Amino acid sequence: MIRILLVDDEPDLLDLERRILEQKYGFYTVTAESGKEALEIFQSQQVDAIISDYSMPQMDGITLLRKIREINNAIPFILFTIREKEDIAIEAMNSGANFYVQKENLPQVVFAELAHDVTKAVELFRAEKNLKIQRDLALANANAKSLEETLLICTRAILDVSGMEGVAIYLFEEKNLKVSIISGSSEHYTSERVQSQVQQILHSVIHQKIPMFRDEEDIRAVTPILFESEGIRSDGIIGMTHHGKTIGVVHIFTSSPLNTYGLSLQRFITDIVVQVSGYISDRLAEEALRTSENRMKAMIRNLPGMVYQGHIDEERTMEFVSEAVFNLTGYYPKDVMHNAVRSWGSFINPQDRVRILEVITRAVQKNVRFRLTYRITTRDNKYRWVSEQGTGIVDADGNLAGIEGIIMDITRQKALDDQVRMFHTRLKTLFMLMAAGCLIFKSDGTIRNTILVDLNSAAEKTEQKKKSELIGITFQGLFNKADPELLEAITGMLEDKKSRTLQKCAITYPYGKRYFDIFLSSSPVGYERTDLEIFLIYNDVTNRVLTEQQIITSLHEKELLLKEVHHRVKNNLQIISGILKLQSMRIQDPRAAEIIQECRSQVYTMASIHELLYNSKDIGKIQVEEYISRLVDHFKQEYEGISARLSLRVSVDPDIVLDIERCIPCGLILNELIMNAVKYAFQPDGEGEIRISFTQDASSYRLQVSDDGRGLPKDFDARKSQSLGMELTSQLTHQLRGKLEINSEKGATFTITFPKMEEGRIKI
Numbered sequence: 001m002i003r004i005l006l007v008d009d010e011p012d013l014l015d016l017e018r019r020i021l022e023q024k025y026g027f028y029t030v031t032a033e034s035g036k037e038a039l040e041i042f043q044s045q046q047v048d049a050i051i052s053d054y055s056m057p058q059m060d061g062i063t064l065l066r067k068i069r070e071i072n073n074a075i076p077f078i079l080f081t082i083r084e085k086e087d088i089a090i091e092a093m094n095s096g097a098n099f100y101v102q103k104e105n106l107p108q109v110v111f112a113e114l115a116h117d118v119t120k121a122v123e124l125f126r127a128e129k130n131l132k133i134q135r136d137l138a139l140a141n142a143n144a145k146s147l148e149e150t151l152l153i154c155t156r157a158i159l160d161v162s163g164m165e166g167v168a169i170y171l172f173e174e175k176n177l178k179v180s181i182i183s184g185s186s187e188h189y190t191s192e193r194v195q196s197q198v199q200q201i202l203h204s205v206i207h208q209k210i211p212m213f214r215d216e217e218d219i220r221a222v223t224p225i226l227f228e229s230e231g232i233r234s235d236g237i238i239g240m241t242h243h244g245k246t247i248g249v250v251h252i253f254t255s256s257p258l259n260t261y262g263l264s265l266q267r268f269i270t271d272i273v274v275q276v277s278g279y280i281s282d283r284l285a286e287e288a289l290r291t292s293e294n295r296m297k298a299m300i301r302n303l304p305g306m307v308y309q310g311h312i313d314e315e316r317t318m319e320f321v322s323e324a325v326f327n328l329t330g331y332y333p334k335d336v337m338h339n340a341v342r343s344w345g346s347f348i349n350p351q352d353r354v355r356i357l358e359v360i361t362r363a364v365q366k367n368v369r370f371r372l373t374y375r376i377t378t379r380d381n382k383y384r385w386v387s388e389q390g391t392g393i394v395d396a397d398g399n400l401a402g403i404e405g406i407i408m409d410i411t412r413q414k415a416l417d418d419q420v421r422m423f424h425t426r427l428k429t430l431f432m433l434m435a436a437g438c439l440i441f442k443s444d445g446t447i448r449n450t451i452l453v454d455l456n457s458a459a460e461k462t463e464q465k466k467k468s469e470l471i472g473i474t475f476q477g478l479f480n481k482a483d484p485e486l487l488e489a490i491t492g493m494l495e496d497k498k499s500r501t502l503q504k505c506a507i508t509y510p511y512g513k514r515y516f517d518i519f520l521s522s523s524p525v526g527y528e529r530t531d532l533e534i535f536l537i538y539n540d541v542t543n544r545v546l547t548e549q550q551i552i553t554s555l556h557e558k559e560l561l562l563k564e565v566h567h568r569v570k571n572n573l574q575i576i577s578g579i580l581k582l583q584s585m586r587i588q589d590p591r592a593a594e595i596i597q598e599c600r601s602q603v604y605t606m607a608s609i610h611e612l613l614y615n616s617k618d619i620g621k622i623q624v625e626e627y628i629s630r631l632v633d634h635f636k637q638e639y640e641g642i643s644a645r646l647s648l649r650v651s652v653d654p655d656i657v658l659d660i661e662r663c664i665p666c667g668l669i670l671n672e673l674i675m676n677a678v679k680y681a682f683q684p685d686g687e688g689e690i691r692i693s694f695t696q697d698a699s700s701y702r703l704q705v706s707d708d709g710r711g712l713p714k715d716f717d718a719r720k721s722q723s724l725g726m727e728l729t730s731q732l733t734h735q736l737r738g739k740l741e742i743n744s745e746k747g748a749t750f751t752i753t754f755p756k757m758e759e760g761r762i763k764i
Contacts, residue, residue, distance in 0.1 A: 002122050003028045003163070005045075007038040007052040007064065008080075017051075017080075017111075025115040035059030039067055046163050047075070048122045051114065054081035054088060062088070062095055069096045074128065076121030080114060126161075130268045133157050134275055141279045148181075150283040154276040155183035161272045162265070164235050164254040170202060171248040171280070177202060180248070189253070201237060202249050209246075211238040211273075213266055236266075238273040242281035250276070305408030308344075309393070312360055312403060314353075315343035319402065328386070328409055330379030349375040349383075364392035364400060373410070385414040437462045441475055441534040442525070447491055450475040450534065462540060464511065475534075481508040486518065493520050494532070504545055505538075515545040622663045624694055625652040631667060632692065635674055645685065646678065651693040656701065662754075665732040666694075666703060672729050673705040673750050681709030681748060699756055706749035716744070 004021065006029045008014040014031050021027045030045060032038035035056055042050070050068060054061035061079050068077060078099045079092045089100045099117040103110055137157045144150045151169055158167045166184030170177045177199060182189060205212050213236045236252040250273050300307050306325045310318040321333045321344075335341035348356060352374035363370030372388040390405020431438060437459035443450035452473050460467055463478075470478070479486055482505065489500040500520040507514055516538040525533045587596065632648050658666065674690065682688040686709075693704045729750075733740045738754025 002026075002048045002118065003030065003046065004118065005030050005032065005038060005041055005047040005050045007032045007035065007050065007056070007061075009033055009053065009056040020111050021115065024111070027115070027118070035061075035064040035067075038064055042068060042071065042075075048125070048163070049076040049078065049118050051078045051080050051118065054079055054092075062091055065092065065095045065097055074125060076118065076125045078114065078117055078121065126265065126268055130161055130272065133160050133272065137272070137275060137279070141283075144283070147280075147283045147287050150279055151181040152183070154279060155181055157272055158250060158252065158269070158276065159184055162236065162252050162269050164252045166253045168251045168253070169240075169248060169276075169280070170251065171284075172246070177206075177249065198234070198251060201234065202251065205237045206239050206246055206249055209239060209241075211236065211266070211270055213237075236269055238270060240273060240277035240280065242277050245281075247277065247281050247284065303406060305387075305406045307404075307406050308390075309404045310344065310402055312357070312364065312400075314345055314357070315339055316345040316348070318344050328378075328384070328407065329376065347376040347378075349377065351375075360390070360403065364403065367392065370405075384409055384411045386410060432456050434458060436537050436539040439478075439536040439538075441536065443475075443494065443522075443532045443534055444530070445494055445532060447475060447487070447494060450490070450494075452478060459538075462514075462538070464509070479507065482506070489518075489520055490534070493522055493534070497522055497524075497532075504541065513542075514540055515542045517541050621657045621659060623654075624656040624658055624663070624666070625654045627663065627667065628652050628670065628692065628694060631670060631674075635678070645687045646682070647689045648674075649689060649691045651691070651695075653695050656694060656696055662736060665735050669703065669729050669732045669752060670705065672726075676726075677705065677707045677709065677748070681707040681711075683710070696756070700753055701756065703752045703754075704749065706747060708747040711746070712742070712744040712748050714744075716742075 004027050006014065006018055006021070008017065008031075011033060014033060018029045018031055021029055030041055030047060032041050035052075036059060038050070038052065041047075052061040052064055056064075059067075061081065065077050065079070068075065073096065076098045077096065078101055079089075079097050080101050081088070081103060092100050098121040101110065101114045101117060134157075137153060140153045141150055144153060155167050155169060159165075164184070166182065166189065168182045168189065169180050171180045172178075179190065179195075201212070234251065234253050236250070238250045238252075239246055240248045240250060252269070300322045301324075303322070303324070306328050307320075307322040308318050308325075309320040310316055317339055318337050321336050323333060325331060325333055325336055329336070329342075329347055331342060336344060345353065356372055356374055359372055360370050369389060369391045374386060374388070376384050376386055378384060386407050387410045388405060388407045390403050392403055393401045395401045434456060435458055438456045439452060439459055440454040441450045442453045452470055452475070455463075455467060455470060460470075463470060475490060476487070485502060486505050486507075489502055492498075493500050499522075500518075502516075502518040502520075504515050505518050507516060518539075519535075519537045521535045522532045523535075525531050628650060629652075632650055636648070670692070674692070677690045681690070689708050691704075691706045693702075695702045695704075729752075730740060733752050733754070736752070736754040738752050741751040741753070743749040743751070
């Protein structure tokens with residue numbers, strides 16, 4: 001559709017001309033009643049041609065033409081007037097008018113001529129404009145540096161040709177149409193609501209492979225929806241193809257109420273889209289090629305070795321080598337290619353050259369990939385191990401053109417492989433020669449599918465079978481006559497994957513029962529780490545177990561003998577005590593009877609220890625709490641009346657255990673101190689309290705006997721005392737390597753502190 005700016009100062013005539021041009025000739029007209037108004041419209045709206053009257057106040061048609069030409073020297077301009085002056089026509093043509101049409105003829109003739117001139121001028125203008133746009137588009141695209149620049153140039157060209165307000169170019173990305181660029185007014189165009197409607201008609205055009213313009217039925221069905229919701233009218237949809245391949249689609253849109261495109265404009269738009277399609281396709285191909293090249297360069301750059309193309313000859317001439325050759329040899333690619341400084345063959349160790357050429361030639365002849373490992377000498381005369389993989393290259397005729405492949409530095413890997421091989425040899429030797437038997441099982445996590453896969457020589461000797469006879473036996477089948485704890489241990493380890501240790505586990509063999517110390521461990525194996533490898537190390541300790549049993553039996557016999565000795569000593573001491581008692585009954589001297597009584601108490605003190613040892617589970621240890629309780633009870637029985645007038649309070653740490661060497665001195669000391677308190681601490685027939693305590697700390701024991709009696713004399717000195725009891729107490733304290741402390745405040749307190757014993761030594 002041709003859009004005309006119609007200018008006339010007579011409103012009635014202007015309206016008549018507008019209606020004729022629109023209704024009869026299908027033009028779309030914009031009217032102006034003065035030259036000034038026409039200039040304002042021309043500068044704000046896009047028109048295809050201008051029809052202006054000559055005679056107008058303030059600004060005539062010639063003046064308007066000249067001002068228009070100052071703005072645009074190519075827009076078609078037709079002077080439409082009733083004046084028949086040749087000079088006006090000449091002036092108009094000289095000022096840039098395309099045609100001069102007089103109003104004097106019949107209206108149908110005049111308007112037919114006018115319509116013909118307008119159409120002719122517009123088509124010529126559009127053709128020239130299209131050629132200029134295509135020329136400018138080609139030049140701009142040639143200077144474009146990216147796909148984004150090309151898309152921007154193309155959208156501007158389409159807008160210039162179509163004269164519409166907006167254009168969007170869609171390209172295929174992963175088989176989906178996506179907006180690549182939008183030019184022109186498109187405030188709401190990218191909204192989801194608009195795109196959901198536009199995408200339908202776009203796919204329809206691509207499927208039908210023909211362009212659609214506003215007068216097409218499909219576009220008319222969609223345009224009202226877009227216009228009502230977003231104020232957008234679809235004016236043209238043209239698919240973009242190049243070399244038969246659809247690469248996208250162009251969507252031209254506007255908000256103006258134009259009804260149709262003329263065939264010429266449709267042709268111009270289609271032509272420019274075809275040109276645009278070629279440029280975009282080329283640019284896409286360039287982008288894809290550049291991306292592919294960049295990826296290839298990055299891949300070659302990041303490969304763990306030197307990529308090459310070369311020939312099979314003695315010098316191993318290289319046509320191309322990657323930059324990794326510098327890290328490999330110390331030479332740059334330009335030094336190695338075409339043997340410029342050194343050939344690749346000169347790097348190879350002389351002992352490997354003949355073998356390498358033979359292997360490559362044989363592989364190429366069989367059309368298979370070759371793999372090589374050899375040594376090279378670098379620029380600084382260092383040896384390196386390399387691994388080469390390659391294949392032959394054939395030309396279009398099937399003839400061998402060369403070889404290509406990759407060469408990687410494996411020096412470190414080679415050293416590690418040698419170390420691994422050495423360690424493997426060592427471990428295998430250790431495994432086979434270790435004295436303890438070692439079994440290796442493979443399991444899926446169940447005891448039923450735990451199968452023996454390897455064992456060492458010591459295990460063969462223990463099982464008294466060959467390795468070939470044992471491989472494949474299940475765990476249960478091998479240890480079906482072992483203690484149940486072995487089966488429990490392997491079952492538990494399969495569940496929690498924790499190691500187990502068993503001691504003196506009995507296993508019955510046809511040649512007899514044997515005892516083993518067993519260590520069980522597991523490790524996940526396999527690609528998915530679901531299977532387990534179980535290691536069982538078992539050491540035959542049968543001789544040790546039998547020896548221990550003999551020792552235990554011997555110790556038990558000796559313990560019984562020692563208990564019998566203690567029992568007889570206790571009986572003998574009781575006999576002595578009984579004799580002393582009978583003797584005391586015949587003695588009339590009170591002092592002598594008292595001495596006999598003291599002797600009986602001392603004998604009882606020692607007899608009680610032997611009795612406790614005889615009845616004890618641990619024949620070398622005495623529970624002090626029980627021992628002191630017996631002594632106190634003995635005092636209460638021997639000394640009549642003590643329980644009535646004296647209170648004996650005992651506080652002993654129940655965890656204190658002493659051996660006989662220290663328990664006897666403690667008992668004798670306790671006997672002397674209690675008798676001393678009973679005899680001298682209180683008034684005759686007086687009441688009181690005697691307190692006995694035995695405690696311990698980290699390094700020592702503390703025995704204390706105290707009373708609330710009348711106390712000791714002020715001048716009392718234990719070292720100068722003539723008392724047998726005090727002398728005995730001091731001697732026994734010294735025997736314990738202890739310290740005696742005496743306090744006479746509020747009665748008398750005797751405290752003996754002596755060190756603990758540890759591993760046969762006294763703690764100081």
